[in-house]
Amino acid sequence: MHTEFVVVEGDFSNAGKASSEIKKTLKQLNIDNQKIKKIVVAVYEAEVNAIAHAYGGTIYVDLDHEKISVVIKDVGPGIPDVDMAMQKGFSTASPKVREMGFGAGMGLPNIKNNVDELDIKTQVGVGTEIRMVVNFLS
Amino acid sequence: MEISKIAKILDANIIVSNHDSKHKVKYGFASDLMSDVLTLEEEEVILITGLCNIQTIRTAEMANISVILYVRNKQVTDEMIHLAKENDMTIMQCNYSMFRTVGLLHENGLCPVY
Ligand SMILES: Nc1ncnc2c1ncn2[C@@H]1O[C@H](COP(=O)(O)OP(=O)(O)OP(=O)(O)O)[C@@H](O)[C@H]1O
Ligand SMILES: [Mg+2]
Numbered sequence: 001m002h003t004e005f006v007v008v009e010g011d012f013s014n015a016g017k018a019s020s021e022i023k024k025t026l027k028q029l030n031i032d033n034q035k036i037k038k039i040v041v042a043v044y045e046a047e048v049n050a051i052a053h054a055y056g057g058t059i060y061v062d063l064d065h066e067k068i069s070v071v072i073k074d075v076g077p078g079i080p081d082v083d084m085a086m087q088k089g090f091s092t093a094s095p096k097v098r099e100m101g102f103g104a105g106m107g108l109p110n111i112k113n114n115v116d117e118l119d120i121k122t123q124v125g126v127g128t129e130i131r132m133v134v135n136f137l138s
Numbered sequence: 139m140e141i142s143k144i145a146k147i148l149d150a151n152i153i154v155s156n157h158d159s160k161h162k163v164k165y166g167f168a169s170d171l172m173s174d175v176l177t178l179e180e181e182e183v184i185l186i187t188g189l190c191n192i193q194t195i196r197t198a199e200m201a202n203i204s205v206i207l208y209v210r211n212k213q214v215t216d217e218m219i220h221l222a223k224e225n226d227m228t229i230m231q232c233n234y235s236m237f238r239t240v241g242l243l244h245e246n247g248l249c250p251v252y
Contacts, residue, residue: 013217016196023200037202041176044200048172048193101189101197106173113177 001063007047007074009056012100018059019044022070025063031136038114039134043070045107046130050074052097054128067116069133078124086112139163139248141205141228144184147242150207150232153214154222161228163205166248168240172197180251186243188236190214195221204228209239 003025005018019040026036043059050057054076062069079085086108093103112118117133142159145152164182169175170189181202187194190212198206199221206222207230208214214229222229232239244250 013192015193016200019200020196033202037200040200044196045173045176100191101170101172101193104171104173106171106177110173110176 001061003061003063005059005061007050007056007059007072009051009054010096011051011056015048015051016044018047018061022061022068026068035134035136039068039070039132042111042114042132042134043072045111046070046072046132048102049107050076050128052093052100052102053077057127066137067133067135069131071129071131073127073129075127078126078128079120079122080124082120082122139243139246141230143246144207144243144248145230147246148207148230148232148234148239150230152228152230154219154227154229156223156226157205157228161205164249165251166240166243167251168236175201175203178203178251183251184248186236186239188212190218192218192221194218195225195227198227199225206230207232207239209234209236 023040054074057074060071084090088109089105091103091105097103115132116135119131122128141161163184165180167183168186170187175197183203184205185198185203186207188209190208195218205228211233
C-alpha cells in the first residue's frame with residue numbers, strides 16, 4: 001500500500017495529520033500498539049521538523065504486512081552537520097517554533113530510538129530526506 | 139489516581155470528558171516540551187502542561203496519552219476540543235500554577251514517571 005501526504009511550511013495546526021492518518025490505518029490492520037507508537041512518534045517528529053526547519057515537503061508511506069517504510073522529503077536549508085543535529089539538546093529552532101512546544105533538540109534522537117532503520121540524506125540549500133523503517137515481525 | 143479526585147484537588151474543570159470519573163491515571167508528567175513527552179514509554183499518564191495549543195493534543199495522540207490537564211487558566215480552543223473528542227481524550231483545566239498543581243498532585247499520591 002502506498003500513500004502520500006503534503007506538509008506545508010509553518011502550518012502547525014496541521015502538523016501531525018500524516019502521523020494521525022498512519023496511526024488510524026495501522027490500528028485498523030491490528031498492528032501491535034507498541035509498533036504503532038514507534039512509527040507514529042518518529043513520523044510526527046520528522047513532520048514537525050519539515051514544518052519548523054524547512055519549507056514543507058512530502059511524506060511517502062509504503063506499507064506491507066512485514067514493515068512500514070516512511071520517507072519525509074523536504075525542500076529547505078538542509079542540515080549542515082548531521083552528527084551534531086543528532087545530538088540530544090542541539091537545536092536551531094526559532095522563537096516561534098519554541099512557542100509551539102518544540103525546539104528541545106530531542107526530535108532526531110527520538111526518531112533514532114524508535115525506528116529499526118534510519119537514513120538521512122541532506123544537502124545544504126536544497127533539502128533533507130529522511131527514510132525510516134519499522135519492522136512489524138521482529 | 140481517579141480523574142474525579144484530580145479535579146477535586148485542583149478545583150479543575152473537565153472540558154472534554156471521555157472517561158468515567160473513576161478512570162485512573164497512574165503517573166503524572168509535566169512538561170511544555172513536546173519532544174520530551176514523546177520519549178515516554180508509560181501510557182497511563184496525565185500530561186500536565188502550561189502550553190495550550192493543538193500540538194499538545196497531537197503529541198498526546200501519538201504518545202497514547204488520553205488525559206491532559208492545562209494549568210494557569212489557559213483557554214482551550216474549539217479546534218483542540220474537536221481533536222480531543224476525535225481521539226477519545228479527557229481534557230481538564232485548572233487555575234493553579236504549574237508548581238502548585240504538581241505539588242498538590244504529588245502530595246496526594248500521584249506517581250512521577252521518573
Ligand atoms: N528537516 C530539517 N531541515 C533542516 N534542518 C533540520 C531538519 N530537521 C532537523 N534540523 C536541524 O536539526 C536540529 C535538531 O533537530 P531535532 O528534531 O532533534 O530538534 P528540534 O526540532 O530543534 O527540537 P525538538 O525536535 O526537540 O522539538 C534542528 O534544530 C535543526 O537545526
Ligand atoms: Mg524536531
